Amino acid sequence: MHTALAEPGTDAEVEEVLRGEDPAIARVLAQVEDVRPAQLEAQRQIIRTLESSTPAANTVIGLTGPPGAGKSSLAGALIRHWLDAGHPDSAAGVGMVAVDPSSRRSGGALLGDRARLRFESGERVFVRSMASREQLGGLAPATRAAVTVLRAAFPRTLVETVGVGQSEVDVETVADSVVIVLQPGSGDTLQFMKAGLLEIPDVLVVHKWDLGEIAERTRSDLLALLPLLTTPGDAHWDPPVIGVSSQSGEGVSELAEALASHRDWLERSGELARRRRRARTEWILELFSRRYGTRGIESLGGSESARKLAASSPGTALDGFSDLASRAGLESAPK
Amino acid sequence: MADRPWIFRTYSGHSTAQASNRLYRSNLEKGQTGLSIAFDLPTQTGYDPDHPLAAGEVGRVGVPVSTIDDMEQLLEAIPLDRMNTSMTINATAAWLLALYLAVAERRGVDSESLRGTTQNDIFKEYLSRGTYIFPPDASLRLTTDIIEYTVDQVPNWNPINICSYHLQEVGATPVQEVAFGLANAISVLDASQVPAEKMPTVFGRISFFCNSGIRFIEETCKMRAFTRMWDRLGRERYNVEDPKLRRFRYGVQVNSLGLTESQPENNVPRIVLEALGVSLSKDARTRSLQLPAWNEALGLPRPWDQQWSLRIQQILAFETDLLEYPDIFEGSRVIEEKTREIEEAAWDEIRRIEEQGGAIAAIKSGYMKRALVESNARRLEQIESGERVVVGLNRFVESDPSPLVGGEAAGVLAVDRQAAELQLERLRAFRSKRNDDEVQTALTALRDALQNGNNVMPPSIRCAHAGVTTGEWSDALRDAFGEYRAPTGVDAPVKLRGDGPINEIRERVTAVSAQLGRRLKALVGKPGLDGHSSGAEQIAIFARDAGMEVVYQGIRLTPEEIVRSARQEGVHLIGLSILSGAHRALVPEVLRQVEVPVVVGGIIPDEDAAWLKERGVAAVYTPKDYDLYRIVGDMVEIAARAHGVG
Incomplete structure (x- = not known):
């Protein structure tokens, strides 16, 4: 643990955020989440400084899908992959924002993703759970600001949101790449796509791949459906459909590779900008x-x-x- | 002809194998007729005493057994061929059974003469008790390995004790207890790889462990429903022709959930009535009975407290005329109607679970867990509103001072704080004198069996003889199967009452949040190895309902993990729940490293509560604080004060 804390809002604090230090990131997140208008000026300062110092290669990945698809477990498996000693960025760490819905009646929320994630003490992972509050579209009001902070600190930031139908709309506007996580036999989601209610994501994951036949059938359904819904062109990205088992680890590196090549494509095609x-x-x-x-x-x-x-x-x-x-x-x- | 009495047991074990062995022998001298071994949490979750997660937990809620030497000492001078031994062990059941069988081999006791039970029911660990390690499918494989092995090699052993007991402890209704219990049994039987002609034998070896609550008429009907449904399952689903093999054989520990910390003497009549619920009806009578001690909600019971519970059983069996009659409910229309009602509702629920793909699927999806969390929230709400009467707690609370508690004795057993040290020394000495080559060879054979899908029992027995430790055996399985995090159920769409104290608290949360600049946020989690999460779950749900944002981190956390999460999440308050008694070891570690207030809930004697507060804990809650809204309201004010808002 470090001893001398940097003053809030100073260059030293920004330095600490960029180095991925927990206390500084936590302080800045609390600051940008603050809804009191008097905080706006300080927030403007910090966001400006962070954005201008964020390494260009840092990226944000959205993870969405229906409840029960196992998004948290998949996030855990992906993070584990990036932190693996063999991975070139393992020391740089991973950021994650996990968004859960708020109760409309009480305004409260249960943020349960942490119970599914487990990391070793030396591993550099920063997870912030947020409630969607009254916001429609599945993102918490401060999610964008929080993502900006974490993107400055880590090469990769995951944003996990629940929902299919309308809630994933916003994750598209905060992430560079969007992954949709489906569980085998999820016919509803296919219907949403067919009906055009669901934007076609950049990568599709058929999760719980260890279930075998039913998972493979879901994948072939998706593969048959996708060409009908996308229009090929020069600057075209073909969304891959990947079978992943977080339990066994199967498909995780394939998913990581797909995300890396999507990121290349974003840059080449001008889509990132x-x-x-x-x-x-x-x-x-x-x-x-x-x-x-x-x-x-x-x-x-x-x-x-x-x-x-x-x-x-x-x-x-x-x-x-x-x-x-x-x-x-x-x-x-x-x- | 008079019925034979059931087996009298007392769930016990603590400190060290030696101390527990002394206790067992004295209990047997007092007329106890079977053993019920309580293991400590490191043994149940597969850690040696020197693992960081074992800190504070060694020898606390049961006996530590790390090696064959410990098992040998635990069973010293106890005749295994004449004993009936029940072991409450699940994730590591195969290992503890291997140690038991290895000790029997060393003593030259024929395995056909061994009688007893390994609990070996991992389902309820995911749903209630929390001492699971591996994913459901791997756990099921271990369960069926034990069944397949014992049916051939230890034919009088009950390889599995399907537990509906723990489901009631986390709030299950009688229908849920019956339905979930039977659904779990179906999954185990369906997964067992035995030839069809052996299925009746396997079916006949499955036993149950049930609960009995204070509504003892309904409990009687529940047990009758269980008995009939099991018989029907045997007949129709598994083609068991011999009616004897279709008998619903079950043991009982009566309800602990309803025992109160306030006016604890009232627990004695409660325990008596609950014992009636499983003994009155001869056709559905329990085979063995464990009664909790009257002061269990206060801390660890003393030998005298356990003796009192044993005496209750002996009075019931030997003084009363209970055992002299055939089933006294024969011909009772009222009992028949209630039994049928439970039966029908339970069949419906079993059908719903089967439609989802069976118990394993319903556990993985969180369906069962959510249903239990919801029932429990309902139960707590009924106690809070007074709809459910608990004498001495929410009604008739006035009391003269009790001569049974208070004063120097405090009414509970003080744990021997040196026991953990002793166990560590014993383990180190054991490791230094064993043959490392043999250990490695035995472990390699175990890994091979795991990989090749061979039965895990023979290589485990070999490991036991070679001197492998509990932690080493478990690590080999962790490597092969991975570890699992079960659904927490806190995402259950629980609808709490919209009236009463909740509105006031919500307004306070809104006001405090406005001053803080963001919504009041709390972290709730369980440090240590204790997996009894229902208290933490309910606090999380009630706090959410009060308008707080609650990061629920679940079970089996190190203090370091809690500190790290609290910091990353930017919470205003931390709530810790510890029921194992390890609070003195775990809480200060958290306090030292955080700046936000910490509140603690658990089975915490007054003396320890004072000790914790001296070290900076903002509030301590124990079972007598049954009103969760009051606790949550309190948490809001504690957070507000700590952050300087009014």
Whole structure:
């Protein structure tokens, strides 16, 4: 354990975050999760500094799928793979944000993913559990900020969210690559895809591969379905369907390889930059509408116009948020 | 003709093999007729006493058995060919049975004369007791290995004791107890690889371990339902023709869940009535009985406390006329109706489980665990609201000072703090004198059997003779099977009542969260090896219902893991639950390294509670704090104060 703690918000603290040190990351996360408006300026500072110092290769992977598909176990297996002594980045560690739904009635939440994850004391893994709170779309309000912090600290950050149908929508706007985790025999999800209710993810995992025949059948169903739903083109990515067993470890390295080549493809095709821009825009709009509601969006000329303004605003998402607020004449508006 | 009395047992074992052996011999002298061995948690979860996770747990809730020498000492001067020995052992059952058989071999006792039971029921470990190690499929293989081995080699041994007992302890209704218990038995029988002509023998060797609660009329009907359903399963599903082999053979420990810490003397009449629930009906009478001690909710019972429970059994069997009659419920319409009601509901539930693919699937998916967590939340809510009366706890609480508790004696056994040291020394001495080559050869043979799918018993017995330790045997299996984390059930969609104290607490949580800048967040987890998680689960669920964000970390955690999680999660408060009595060893380790308040729940004597508070624990909760809303409300205020908000 280190002795002298860096002052919050200082360069020293940012250094510690970039080195992946637990206490500093925890402090910064608490800071960016704080919803009190007085915190905004400090948050803007820290996000700006972190974004500008984040290594370009660092990446965010979204993991989503229906309840019971075993997302936490899969996350555990993937992390274990990246931490394996043989892996080139094993010393650099992994970050993870696990999002669970909040109870609409009480506002409380049970964040149970940790009970499924187990790491050795020397292993560098940082896991933050978050509640989705009242947010639709499956992401906690502070998830984007938390992901920004962890992405600065680790080469890989996993974002795990529950849900199929609409909740995975947001994970697409925070992650560079999206993995959907399905359990064998999950016909519902196939129906969602066919009906166009579900965006086609970048990688599909048929989990619990050790179940044998039923798992293989689910995989062949998916393989038959995918060509009908995707349009081939130059800048085209064919989503692989991978059978994985977290229990036996089968398929885990294949999944890791698929993620690595997807990441290459993102970069080559220019898709990465597009996705990051989209993530930034969504973040701005989310901050703005949470603070100023539909009336605020209307004062920017409606949602299309707000989206354009958000996309063309300068700086980080928090800068963009302030830019939109001042355009709408709402800068000093009460909460 | 009068019925023979059941076997009288007392679940016991503590400190060291030597101390436990003394206790067993004195219990047998007092008229106990069988042994019931309680192992400590490191032995149950496959660790040697020098493993970091064993800290504070060695010799605490049972006896440590690390080697064949320990087993030999534990059974010293006890005639194995005339003893009926029940071992509460599950994940490591094959190993403890191997040690037992190896000791018998050393003494030249014929294995056909050995009688007893290995609990060997891993299902309820995933659902309730928490001493599982391996994934369900691997565990099932170990279970069936023991069955297949003993049916041939130790024919009078009960290789498995399917436990519905522990399901009631975590809140199961009578229907759930019957249905889940039988569904588990079906999975085991279906997985057993025995030739069809041997199936009746195997079926006849399956025994059960049930619970008996205070509603003793309903419990009588539950046992009658169990008996009839088992008979029908044997007849219809497994083609067992001999009615004797279809007898539902079961042992009982009566309910501990309903025993109170406040006015503990009231537990004596409770225990008596619960014993009636499993002895009144001759057709569904228990084969062996264990009664808890009246002061179990306070700490570890003394020999005198156990003697009192034994005397209750002896009065019931020898003073009363209970055993002189045929079944006294024959012809009772009321009992018949209630029995049928339980039976039908249980068949429905079994069908639902079968539709999901059987008990293993229903455990892996969390279906069973969620159902139990939900029942338990309901039960606690009923106690809190007074709908369920518990005398001396939520009604008739006034009491004169009790001469039985308080004062210097504190009414419980003080654990010998040197026992763990002694055990460690014994183990070191044992390791230094054994033949390492033999150990390695035996372990290699074990690994080969694991890999090739051969029965694990013969190489395990060889390991026992060679001087392999509990930790080494378990590590070999961990390497082969991996370790498992079972579903926690805390994601059950429990709907608690929307009225009462909860609204006030929710408002406080909202107000405190607003001042903190983010929602009040707590970590709940269980350090040490104790797997009894239902208290921690219920605190997590009630705190969630009060509006807190609760990181539930589950069981078998080192203090270091808890500290690390608390820091990464940025929680405002930590709640620890420890029922094994290891709180003095585990809690200070956490306190030393965190800045947020820590509250502790468990079986914690007053003296220890004071000790913990001196070291900085913000609050200690024990079984007499039954109102979970009050605890959660308290946690909110503790967190608020610690973080300087009003």
